[in-house]
Amino acid sequence: MELHQAAATLITLTLFLLPSTTNAHNISSILAKYPDFSTFNNYLTITLLAPEIYRRETITVCAVDNPAMDRFLSNGLTLGAIKNVLSLHVLLDYFDAEKLLLIPNGTAQSATLFQATGFSPDSSGFVQITNLNGGNVGFSPKDDSRAAPVAATFVKSVEAVPHNLSVIQISAALLSSAAKATAPVPAPTPAPAPSEVNFTVALWTHGCSAFAALLLASAAVEQTFEANSLTGLTVFCPSDEAMISFIPIFENLTVDGKQSLLEYHGMGFYKSLSSLRSTNGPASTLATDGATKQFRVNVQNDGNDVTVKTPMVTAKIVGTVLDKDPLAIFQLDKVLMPLELFSSPAPEAHAKAPKPSAPAPDAPAGSPADGPNRKSNGAAARFISSGVILSIGFAFLLQF
Structure with missing residues (x-):
């Protein structure tokens, strides 16, 4: 254990001495502090989205808790489809609680990691954010250039590094028909191909x-x-x-x-x-x-x-x-x-x-x-x- 602690400290110091890592986001370590998001965190690792998040400088992660993940996983999707859907939960912009409630004209659209992959058809890689009645904020994945009904609402802010990283909780997974249908990564097997x-x-x-x-x-x-x-x-x-x-x-x-x-x-x-x-x-x-x-x-x-x-x-x-x-x-x-x-x-x-x-x-x-x-x-x-x-x-x- 002492070796692991020393290792973590030395790696941290080393990487922060290198310019390319100063804005890296350790999403796995952040979410590990919150057991309610353990399933979501595990699937960020399994689908290799965690390293992708690490590479980004400005990002918002829309996490869902374990019960919401259980409901999402009950759809029986392939690993590729799960990755695409979860990539919709990674917004390529910074939205903390304050910014969400002060969106100009009450609505905003954000690109996601799904859009960045190039696999998303039309504008289906975007998420629309809307201020609702009563101070609630809704999240809607876009399919075929049209906003889907509100799929989830803002629950709370989890952690934030102002202007760089925001981790928020939303009420449900952002199920997009385009993301579910586009699955470039096959389902997991006991021995995956190299x-x-x-x-x-x-x-x-x-x-x-x-x-x-x-x-x-x-x-x-x-x-x-x-x-x-x-x-x-x-x-x-x-x-x-x-x-x-x-x-x-x-x-x-x-x-x-x-x-x-x-x-x-x-x-x-x-x-x-x-x-x-x-x-x-x-x-x-x-x-x-x-x-x-x-x-x-x-x-x-x-x-x-x-x-x-x-x-x-x-x-x-x-x-x-x-x-x-x-x-x-x-x-x-x-x-x-x-x-x-x-x-x-x-x-x-x-x-x-x-x-x-x-x-x-x-x-x-x-x-x-x-x-x-x-x-x-x-x-x-x-x-x-x-x-x-x-x-x-x-x-x-x-x-x-």
């Missing part, structure tokens, strides 16, 4: 949440992994324990260095565990330049054990997150360190004593040599010792 698997969610739920958080913090890296996950991808994800202890070193890298290190943990082709167990030799990574042999790893096997070696460190595969063509994800006990980013090997955990050239006690072991990739020890110390836990963090990554 194309249906969100690899970052798979990382979150299998002990690689710190690595997943860093991927989400870099849009370019995340896109590279996602694109390859459809055609062929092997990911070597460091365990949370390994990644968290490495974060101060990671923060000393340049932006390009961080991107290269993350891409160094992926190969742009599918390799099953059985294939890795019969493979010995160098392999290119997503960080490898096609014109050079840089950023390569060396895969070695010894019986059932498989190690991934770099000039800096030897990491062992300690678990399988996913192994189904075209996507394989394996957990490592260490972070892979490329020679191209680090000038001297990091001491192995079993080393009896530091070498004479080991870094000073207040510097992280294996940190980059002086140069453009190194920051002051004071910055790293401030990062580690900070006691401020920001209000929107990544504790939920360790709770799936």
